[in-house]
Amino acid sequence: LLGGAVTAALGSLFTGAGGLDLGFVGWGRWTGAFALAFANDILEAPARTYTLNLGVPAVRAEQLSRTGRLTHPAYLLGDVRMLRFEALPEVDVLIGGPPCQDFSVVRGPDWDRRGLEAPRGLLFWEMVRAAEVLRPKVVVFENVPGLLSANSGRALRILQTAFAEVGYRPAFIGTVSADWFGAPQQRRRFIGLFVRGRADKAPEVAAEVLSAGGSIFKKYPLTPLEAFEGRPLSELGRRYVE
Numbered sequence: 001l002l003g004g005a006v007t008a009a010l011g012s013l014f015t016g017a018g019g020l021d022l023g024f025v026g027w028g029r030w031t032g033a034f035a036l037a038f039a040n041d042i043l044e045a046p047a048r049t050y051t052l053n054l055g056v057p058a059v060r061a062e063q064l065s066r067t068g069r070l071t072h073p074a075y076l077l078g079d080v081r082m083l084r085f086e087a088l089p090e091v092d093v094l095i096g097g098p099p100c101q102d103f104s105v106v107r108g109p110d111w112d113r114r115g116l117e118a119p120r121g122l123l124f125w126e127m128v129r130a131a132e133v134l135r136p137k138v139v140v141f142e143n144v145p146g147l148l149s150a151n152s153g154r155a156l157r158i159l160q161t162a163f164a165e166v167g168y169r170p171a172f173i174g175t176v177s178a179d180w181f182g183a184p185q186q187r188r189r190f191i192g193l194f195v196r197g198r199a200d201k202a203p204e205v206a207a208e209v210l211s212a213g214g215s216i217f218k219k220y221p222l223t224p225l226e227a228f229e230g231r232p233l234s235e236l237g238r239r240y241v242e
Contacts, residue, residue, distance in 0.1 A: 007032050011134060012039040013080055013127060014098050017046040020142055024095065025054055031105035037089045040076040047077050047235035080126045085133035094131055098124040105146040109145055115150035116158060124159060131194075132166040139168060141192035145175045148190060150206065159192065168194035171202035172210050180212035184227040 012021050024034045041047060047058045061078025064070060064087045076083065101107060102118035115121045124141070131139050133156060141159070148156055160170060172193040179186050191210060195202045212218055229236055 005101065006093035008034050008137075009037045009089065009131070010034045011037050011088065011094045011136065013041075013094070014123070015039040015041045015046070015050060015075065015096070016043075017049040020095055020097055020140075021050070021054065024093070024165040034093070036073045037091050038070055038074055038076055040078070040080055040083060042077070042079050044077060047075050067235035078118050080123065083126075083130075085130050087135065090134055091136045093138045093140065094127070094134060094136040095140040095142070096127050098127060100144040100147070103147040103150040104144045105149075107146075110152075113146065113150060115147075115155045117151070121150075121155070123235045125162065128166060131168060131196075135167075135196065137196055138162065138171075139192075141194065143190045143192075145188050145190050148175070163192075163194045166198050171199065172206035173194045174210070176210050176212070179221040180215055180218050182194060182215075182217050182222050184222045184224040186221070 010021070010024050012018075015021060018025075020041070021036070021039060025036050036054065039050060039056070040061065044058075049060050050056070056073045056075055058075040058077050061076040061083055064084060070076070070089060072102075076117045099120040102114050102121040105113065107113045127139065127141060147159075150156070156173070160173070163170070170192060172191060174191065175188050176191050177186055179190045193202075193206050193210070207213075223233060225236060226232055
């Protein structure tokens, strides 16, 4: 998907404490596959967590002057709508999970699940704006599965159209679950994977990876007990039954 890039530069929006980033940057530490260029969110508390865990400094986004550029990896603390993406380094991969509250089915009936009709629901446009300016090879868009049905399906159609208009096509649109990959938790998430230009094998590769093809965990999910104990249930049953 990345056209043979040895180390991919990573940009992150709606970063929070960095759960999504850790999957990329943590893997990059072991393999050299990904290196953080920038992250961004508006709240200080998750920024502190991120800087402690991932070792990058937090700086106020407004410190980037009108003509200045970011020259080192940093967590940009500030409103994403105020970011000048022209001042940020180009990246190979852009990741982000825009606010999900107004797409979530947990929110309640459709009249309260406003999706794109709520101000937070429109923040996904910042991912599109960043992609248009920074031109990453791949965009990874994460959200709740409710995005698929929000606004009677219109939210998903607008999302895909918006990325198409700036040169990106979907390689994967669907729902994945963390337990498929060995996490001891059934946590379903919407993943939209968009690629720039021609990448003929991208949908095939993405579908194989994100559907966890061949994973034993899809048939035998890992339980929290096994994760904490480091042993299979077949060896733990007697101990806990007694």
